[in-house]
Each structure stands twice: as C-alpha cells, then as structure tokens.
Amino acid sequence: MSPLRTLAVWATFSIVHAILILENLFAPNQPLGDVQNTYPAWWSMALEGFGFPGLSADGVYPYLALGPIAVAAGGVGAWFALIIALDAIAVVLLARRSELATYVWLGFQLVLGPIALGRIDAVTVALAIIVVAIIDRAPRTAGTLIAVATWVKVWPIALGVAALRSPRFGALARSSITVAIGFALVGIAIGDRLSVFSFFGEQQGRGIQVEAVAATPWLWDAWSGGASVITFSPDIYTFEIDGRGTELVAGLLTAVQVCLLLGIVALLLSHRRTVGAVSGASFGYALLAIVALLVSVNKVGSPQFVAWFAVPLVAIVLVNGQRSTTVLVALIGSIATLTHVIYPHAYFAFLELRTIPLVLITIRNLVEVALLITTLVVLVMQLRVEKLAYQFANLGIGDKEGVVPVR
Numbered sequence: 001m002s003p004l005r006t007l008a009v010w011a012t013f014s015i016v017h018a019i020l021i022l023e024n025l026f027a028p029n030q031p032l033g034d035v036q037n038t039y040p041a042w043w044s045m046a047l048e049g050f051g052f053p054g055l056s057a058d059g060v061y062p063y064l065a066l067g068p069i070a071v072a073a074g075g076v077g078a079w080f081a082l083i084i085a086l087d088a089i090a091v092v093l094l095a096r097r098s099e100l101a102t103y104v105w106l107g108f109q110l111v112l113g114p115i116a117l118g119r120i121d122a123v124t125v126a127l128a129i130i131v132v133a134i135i136d137r138a139p140r141t142a143g144t145l146i147a148v149a150t151w152v153k154v155w156p157i158a159l160g161v162a163a164l165r166s167p168r169f170g171a172l173a174r175s176s177i178t179v180a181i182g183f184a185l186v187g188i189a190i191g192d193r194l195s196v197f198s199f200f201g202e203q204q205g206r207g208i209q210v211e212a213v214a215a216t217p218w219l220w221d222a223w224s225g226g227a228s229v230i231t232f233s234p235d236i237y238t239f240e241i242d243g244r245g246t247e248l249v250a251g252l253l254t255a256v257q258v259c260l261l262l263g264i265v266a267l268l269l270s271h272r273r274t275v276g277a278v279s280g281a282s283f284g285y286a287l288l289a290i291v292a293l294l295v296s297v298n299k300v301g302s303p304q305f306v307a308w309f310a311v312p313l314v315a316i317v318l319v320n321g322q323r324s325t326t327v328l329v330a331l332i333g334s335i336a337t338l339t340h341v342i343y344p345h346a347y348f349a350f351l352e353l354r355t356i357p358l359v360l361i362t363i364r365n366l367v368e369v370a371l372l373i374t375t376l377v378v379l380v381m382q383l384r385v386e387k388l389a390y391q392f393a394n395l396g397i398g399d400k401e402g403v404v405p406v407r
Contacts, residue, residue, distance in 0.1 A: 001095065009095050009102055016106045017087065017117070021080055024114040031114040031344035035079050038237060039072035039120075055191035058198040060236065061120065063187050064151040068123050083117050086126035093133040094314065101317040105129060108310045111333060113340035119304040124149045128156050128311040132318065135159075136280070139168040143175030151183045154199065155294055155308055161261075162287035162312075164268045206233065207240040208250050210351070211343075212301030213365040218243040220362075223353045230351060238302075239351060250299045257297045264289055264376075271383045280319040282386060285379040288312035288328065292372040296365075303343040306335055325378060331371040338364035 001009070024032045042053050043066075051057025052066055059065070071082045095102045109116040116122060127149040135142040142159075149156035160176055163169050187196035208215045210230055218241045222228040228243030240246075268286055291312050295305045309332050317324050342350055342361050350357035 001099065005099065006095075009091065009099065012103065012106050013088070013091055016110045017084055020109060020114055020117050024118050025076070027114055027344050029344040029347045032076065032118045034120075035072045035118055036076060039069045043069050043073035051195070052191070054195065054199055055187060056195055058195055060199055061153055062151040062199050063191065063196060064148065064183065065120055065153060068120050068152065080117070083122045083126070086123060090126045090129040090133065093130055097133055098318050098321070100321060101314050104317050105310055105314050108313060108332070108336060111340060112306060112310075112336040113344075115304050115339070115343060116307050116310075119302075119307070120153060121304040121307045124153045124156050125307050125310055127152075128159060128308075129314055131156075131159050132311060132315045135163065135166070135172070135283075136168075139166070139172040140175040143172040143177075144179045146172070146176045147179035147183065150180060155291070155305075158287060158290040158294065159311070161265060161268075162283050162290055164265065164286075165271060165282060204254070206236055206250070206299065207231075207242060208246050208253075208299045209301045210239045210241050211303060211361065212299055213296045213368055214249055214253055214299060215241040215301065216362055216365050218246060219353065219358060223355070223358055230353070253297060253299045257293060260293050260297060261290065264293070264379075267380070267383065271387060281316070282379065282382050284312055284315035284319055285375060285382050287315055288332075289372065289375040289379050292368065292375055296368040296372050303339050306339045309335065327374060328371070328378065331367055331374065334367050335364055335371065338367070 030036070042059075046052040046057070046066075052063070053059030053069070054061055054063035054065060068079075068082065072079050091102055091106075094105065116125075127145050131142045131145050131149070146156055146159050149159075160173065163172055166172065184196065187193075208218070210219065218228040219230075221243055222230060222241070226243070228241060228246075230239055231242050232239055264286065268282075271282075288309070291308045295301075295308065298305070313329065313332050316328065338360055342357060342364065346354075346357040346360065350361060
C-alpha cells in the first residue's frame with residue numbers, strides 16, 4: 001500500500017475505536033459491565049482463595065480466558081489497550097492482503113457497537129481475524145492461534161472445521177491439536193482436571209437466554225400476558241425466559257446444534273477429493289454456516305456472539321472482493337445493526353417487554369435463521385461449482401483459477 005492509503009487505514013482504525021470506546025464508556029445500560037464488574041470480581045475471588053475459574057474452580061470459559069480477565073481487573077484502560085493492540089496486529093496482517101476486507105471489518109465493528117470491544121469475545125475475534133489473514137501461507141501458525149483462541153473461548157474451533165477442505169489442512173490440524181493438548185496438560189498439571197474441562201458442562205443446566213432465537217415465542221407469550229416470564233439467574237449473571245416447554249427446548253437445542261454441525265462436517269468431507277482445484281470461497285461460506293449455526297441454534301443468545309460474524313465476513317471478502325455475496329453481507333450487517341440498537345440502547349426496555357424492542361429482536365432473530373439457511377444453500381452451490389471445476393481441470397478445461405466463486 002502507498003503511504004497515503006496506509007494512513008487512511010489507520011485513521012479509520014483510530015476513529016472507529018475511539019467511537020466504540022466512547023460508546024462503551026457513556027452509552028446507557030452499562031455496556032462495559034462485564035469488563036468493569038464481572039471479570040474483576042472473578043479475579044478478586046480467585047486471589048482471595050476461591051479458585052481460578054477454569055483452572056482450579058469451575059468456569060464458563062477455558063482457563064486461558066484468565067489472561068483477559070486479569071487485564072480487566074487492571075482497569076478499563078488496560079482492557080482497551082489489550083483489545084486495541086490485538087486489533088492493530090490483525091489490521092496489519094489483514095491490510096497486507098486486502099484493504100477492502102480491512103475496511104469491512106472496521107465497518108462491521110462500528111455497526112455492531114460497543115459489544116465489539118467490551119467482552120472477552122473481542123480477544124478471540126482479533127485472533128481469528130489473524131488466522132484468516134495468514135491461514136494460506138502459514139497454516140502451522142494459524143493452527144497454533146486457533147488452539148490459543150479456543151482455550152480462551154470455544155467457538156474459534158469453527159475455523160479448523162471450516163478448513164477441512166484446505167490443501168494444507170493437515171499442517172494446520174497437527175499444529176492446532178498438538179498445542180491444544182499441550183494447554184490441556186499444562187492446565188491439568190497446575191490446576192484440577194475437572195475444573196480445566198468444566199466449561200463443557202457449565203452451560204448444560206441453564207435455561208434459554210432471553211436474547212436467544214429460541215426464546216422468541218415465549219417472549220411474545222409473556223408480552224401478551226401469558227404464563228411465560230423473564231427471570232434473572234444470579235449464578236450466570238443473565239436473564240432467561242421461563243415458560244411451558246422451555247426446559248425441554250433448552251435440553252434439545254444442544255443436540256440439534258451438534259447434529260447440524262456434524263451434517264456440515266459430512267458435507268465438507270464428501271467433497272474432500274476436490275481440494276486440489278478449489279477456491280477459498282468454500283472456507284468462508286463453511287465458516288459462516290458454522291458461526292450462524294452456533295449463534296442461532298443456541299440457548300445462549302449473548303449479544304457478543306454477533307461479533308463472531310466478522311470473521312467469516314472477512315474470509316468471504318478476502319476471496320471474492322467486491323464480488324462478495326451481497327445477500328449474505330446484507331444479512332450480517334442487518335444482524336449487527338439490530339443488535340447494536342437492542343444492546344445497549346434498548347436493552348432494559350426489551351427486558352420490560354416493550355413492543356418496539358421486542359419487534360426489533362424478533363426481526364434480528366429471524367434474520368439470523370435466514371442467514372443460516374441462505375449460507376447453507378450458498379455453501380452447497382459453491383461445493384458443486386468446485387466439484388465441476390475439479391472435473392473440468394482433470395479434462396484440461398477451465399480458467400487459470402479453476403473455479404469461479406459463487407456471487
């Protein structure tokens with residue numbers, strides 16, 4: 001990039017992060033609550049002898065999350081310094097490949113609002129963006145970063161699954177699995193093996209969070225004066241919906257999510273033999289399908305989950321550039337925008353079941369489902385295109401790239 005274009009990227013980076021920091025500090029309903037209250041409380045309790053979450057005491061996150069948690073305990077300034085540093089590294093690596101993808105990520109952060117910086121997810125998203133930026137030329141490093149990010153919060157494992165068809169998947173997988181096992185062994189050695197893996201079970205007994213897609217019908221039942229009610233769970237610091245059938249649905253959602261995930265894996269593996277002639281498009285679409293599944297088919301509906309969509313969005317733009325699938329980009333942007341309006345600005349009005357916020361979150365939830373369905377259709381189409389490209393390549397037919405990405 002020319003010096004002027006580099007300056008433009010960093011000016012945009014600075015403006016976006018300044019706006020998000022100000023909104024975190026001054027927007028209503030305390031969007032920085034976890035960083036200012038929850039994470040420091042966990043760290044203080046650990047120092048007082050109650051155990052380190054995920055290491056020597058049960059925790060909702062894997063134990064490497066203790067790093068960001070400790071930073072948060074150092075104050076808001078320390079937290080923002082960490083996130084800005086990670087985002088800056090990601091921008092350096094991403095801008096080398098695509099200015100457009102860099103601007104798309106920064107634009108997504110701005111549209112999503114303060115939640116883009118104000119949770120542990122911001123750490124994993126930055127690491128995941130770095131993975132997407134380097135996965136083609138440095139699969140071992142990418143695999144290591146996937147393992148690190150997964151031991152902060154589980155969702156980045158989606159990157160490894162989406163890369164199943166990559167010609168260099170073997171190197172990525174070996175690195176990722178080796179490092180992940182290493183972290184597990186270290187955790188067991190210095191902590192307690194039951195606590196180290198406690199994050200697998202901490203979510204199992206909980207109900208349906210009010211922001212989750214699955215909560216939508218019960219929210220309207222509560223709004224209309226039915227038996228459903230919003231309750232607060234002090235154990236996990238979140239609001240849940242309680243009504244007829246919610247316990248059953250909460251118990252089924254994880255099983256449904258796992259089955260659908262296995263279906264995506266099977267779809268990718270069924271086209272594994274075509275990896276010699278594929279474009280990178282299927283990686284981005286597969287990643288988006290998995291992230292959309294993790295977000296929409298989930299009893300946990302935390303607004304910070306929407307931040308995950310930045311990663312497949314960047315992956316798709318990196319490959320397709322301005323030819324990126326317009327419908328998918330529009331759906332992701334709509335989800336981010338609606339999430340921003342609801343959280344933090346209309347969050348407590350939503351909890352009071354006021355009509356407009358309830359309509360907004362219903363639309364947001366429907367769009368998340370639409371995104372999942374649309375992405376699965378696009379992924380299937382892309383895999384078929386790549387299969388044809390592979391067949392044509394074997395016959396000496398096709399363009400230099402071997403495939404035209406789905407538009």
